Amino acid sequence: RDGFVVFNATYRLAPKHTYPSAVDDLRDALAWLKVSANKYEIDINKISGWGYSAGAHLLLLVGLNPEANLKALVCGGTPADFSVWKSSPLVKGFMGCTYEENAALWNEASPVNQVQAASPPVFMYHGEWDFIVEIAQMQKMAQALESKNRPVETLRIPRMEHFGVYLFNRAWVDAGIKFIREKIN
Numbered sequence: 001r002d003g004f005v006v007f008n009a010t011y012r013l014a015p016k017h018t019y020p021s022a023v024d025d026l027r028d029a030l031a032w033l034k035v036s037a038n039k040y041e042i043d044i045n046k047i048s049g050w051g052y053s054a055g056a057h058l059l060l061l062v063g064l065n066p067e068a069n070l071k072a073l074v075c076g077g078t079p080a081d082f083s084v085w086k087s088s089p090l091v092k093g094f095m096g097c098t099y100e101e102n103a104a105l106w107n108e109a110s111p112v113n114q115v116q117a118a119s120p121p122v123f124m125y126h127g128e129w130d131f132i133v134e135i136a137q138m139q140k141m142a143q144a145l146e147s148k149n150r151p152v153e154t155l156r157i158p159r160m161e162h163f164g165v166y167l168f169n170r171a172w173v174d175a176g177i178k179f180i181r182e183k184i185n
Contacts, residue, residue: 002177005042007033011058018096019109022054026062030070046184048072048120050176052166053133054079056124060111060141066118072183074176076125077133077162080141081112084134112144121151123179125172127160153179 009029011022030047037044048071051059056075063070083106085091086099091106099106107113122145126138138154145152155175157165165172 004177004180005040015093015096019094019105022058022094023061023109026058027068030062030068044069046071048074048180048184050074050180051078052076053162057111060122061109061114064111064114064116064119064122066116066120070120072120072180073122074125074179075122075141076172076176077127077130077165078111078124078137078141079133080110080137080144082106082110084136112140115144115148115150117148117150119145119148119150121153121179121183123153123155123176125155125157125165125175127157127162127165129159129161130165132162 007029009026011025011029013022033042033047034044036042047069049059049063050073051057053076056078057080059073060075060078060080062068063073079085082091082095083099092098095102095106095109097105122141124138124141126133126135128135135156142152142154155172157172160168
């Protein structure tokens with residue numbers, strides 16, 4: 001109803017499929033979208049991405065690369081720096097190894113380390129009471145983007161936790177739509 005064509009990409013899940021399987025799946029979905037653009041009347045020069053939590057993490061890993069040619073990224077509740085969760089069983093399951101076994105791989109899988117000089121603009125939103133993915137993750141990602149002079153906007157959602165932001169707050173949807181509209185026009 002906001003005038004966008006929307007596709008939802010699925011990806012293989014950990015721990016059965018470890019990094020970079022899910023990232024590869026998202027790259028494949030984006031490639032399919034571009035090949036199928038005429039069929040669905042999509043302007044490939046206006047493709048943007050939107051993800052939340054794990055989806056935002058994957059979107060950043062794919063979309064920060066200028067070769068993906070995404071115009072804007074909207075990310076919420078984003079795990080951006082895996083190095084702060086060295087003992088997390090969830091991150092270990094996703095990575096297929098411990099931080100000590102392969103710190104370089106963990107750093108590669110952290111979007112804060114993937115910002116490039118030509119990465120697209122990013123809008124991030126995060127619940128202030130998020131204790132699953134702490135709001136410091138949004139701040140770290142914003143700093144990484146700013147360090148490369150990339151456009152970034154952030155929105156702190158007051159009194160909301162990780163799932164509440166996703167399920168019960170429309171402010172981030174409206175702000176994300178506004179951000180994408182500004183970047184594609």
